[in-house]
Amino acid sequence: MDEQALRRIGADIAEWTRDLFGFFYQPSSLLQIVVVVACLALAWLLDRLTRGPIEGQARKIKGAPRFLRIVVAIRRRMGLAYFVLLLWGVKLLDAAAGGPRSQIVAIVFDLALAYLVIAVASRIVRNRLLSRVITFVAWGLAALSILDLIGPVADVLDQTALTVGQSRISALLVIKTVVVLAVTLWLASTAGNFLDTRVQRSEELTPTLRVLIGKFLKIGLILLALAVALASAGVDLTALTVFSGAIGVGLGFGLQKVVSNFISGIIILTDRSIKPGDTISLGDTFGWIRELRARFVSVVTRDGREYLIPNEDFITNQVINWSFSNDLVRIDVEFGVSYDSDPHEVIRISKEATAALERVVNHKGVVCWMTAFGDSSLDFVLRFWIRDPQAGLTNVKGEVLLALWDAFKANGIGIPFPHREIIMRTPVTVEKAGHAEIGTAEP
Structure with missing residues (x-):
């Protein structure tokens, strides 16, 4: 001035x-x-x-x-x-x-x-x-x-202005730019949320495609709002080329993880490897996917905890998707019975007891096989299918074991426990009725 x-x-x-x-x-x-x-x-x-x-x-x-x-x-x-x-x-x-x-x-x-x-x-x-x-x-x-x-x-x-090269930056220009940016970004965010809500209600689209379209709508509207706001405020966009290049280099080094998670999120949405509602296992985390975000995936476990797992982990680590191609999941339950039991009856009784449970899918059939002559028992494996893994796996295994217990008890089939014999090779003094006797070792 x-x-x-x-x-x-x-x-x-x-x-x-x-x-x-x-x-x-x-x-x-x-x-x-x-x-x-x-x-x-x-x-x-x-x-x-x-x-x-x-x-x-x-x-x-x-x-x-x-x-x-x-x-x-x-x-x-x-x-x-x-x-x-x-x-x-x-x-x-x-x-x-x-x-x-x-x-x-x-x-x-x-x-x-x-x-x-x-x-x-x-x-x-x-x-x-x-x-x-x-x-x-x-x-x-x-x-x-x-x-x-x-x-x-x-x-x-x-x-009140500063001259930078051939550009003149005044306080009025800065205020106008900030106000126009705030208004346009608010309008873009509101419009993006409205369109995202409408897309999420569409039943013709898959859950993954809904999330992908919603995210592209929000990002596109924000970028459009930025361009419109800067142009309407009189800011020369070509003057920002060098500045944006410097920012890009800084972002490349300082925000590697953020960009990696963002790109990983787009890949996940594109290849549809996971989607909202899927039951997954990642490391020690077992739960179902509640929401896909630009940076992370929200996974809710059976105990009500919500884990925010970065998208990059779903690309670089091994993920078990229990409902990727269908919602059927097979579960194995191992058990053993005493040697005086008839294995054919054990197989029949265990299959009937398991098939009577509500969560077991009957049309897939229940299979029971004898697997080994164990040290103390005849060993079996029972295999059955369920459709709702998100409802839990441990609880349905517990229901099957209780059903087997009741069925075996009703039919006189015993469930053994390990026995151990102790052979003493040296004489042992046993006190009985106030006097001592010398015991001998068993042959």
Whole structure:
């Protein structure tokens, strides 16, 4: 900014300040200030008197959360609402009396009304910090417009600039770029979430294709919003070529894992190796996939824990997908019976007991085979199929073992336990009935 521009801006500010002080020192202006202060005190008193009844009526609202949020926002600003109504009444009385227009009252009324409307409307945004930022930014612009200061302030911001090469970067350009970026990105995010919701409801698409389309829609809208925002703010996109190249090199070294997980997520969605609802095992983690994200996969286990596993792990590690091609899963249960049991009856009884369980798929058949003559038992393996591995594997094995126990007990089939014989090769002294006897070792 050159020296001549600084002098011109300083002269404008000094002239505006003199006019402002001269205006406030007039008798009519002092009377208007007193009226405004009186309206403010009366509004505070009315807010105190009506707070209880309004809160009681608000608690009766059920089943309408959005409307309730707006009602709560109005209730918290009832003092300001009363203040606006009182100033509006003063304006009507002034107009009816035919007197000169109360400029201070009119300006304060416009400022208060603008803040009330913006503060209530911003409650649509659920993020409290974002809602407050929107309120103050929007009200600041409205206040500058009401006070006819947008032009002078814009000139001052435009004069505050830096020259980088052939580009001129002013404070006004930076503010416009930030505001336009915020608005366009918010619109892109809202539109992306809406389209993603509609895609997820489509029954014609597979779950993997729904996630893939939703992610591409969101990313595409955000990139489009960035390009539109920068172009509309007057930023030369060609000037960002070198800068974007430097950022790309930095991202390549510093965000390798992030980029790797992002690309892995796209590969997973493309080859459809896993999808929401699949039951998987990865290392010690067994559960079902709840959601696929750009960076990780959400896996919920039987104990309610939710693991956020990076996408890269599903590409580089061995993954067991229990429901990749179909939802049928075979389970093996090993058991043994005593040697005095008939193995043919054991096979028949175990197959019938297992087939009677609810989770066992009967049309696939239950198979039981004798596998070995064990040290203490005849060893068998029982194989059956289920369709719901996400409901758990240990519990269905437990149901099968209990069914085998009941069936064997009802048919007189024993389940042995290991026996050990101890042969003592040296004499042992055994005390019995108060006297000692010499025992001999068994042959």
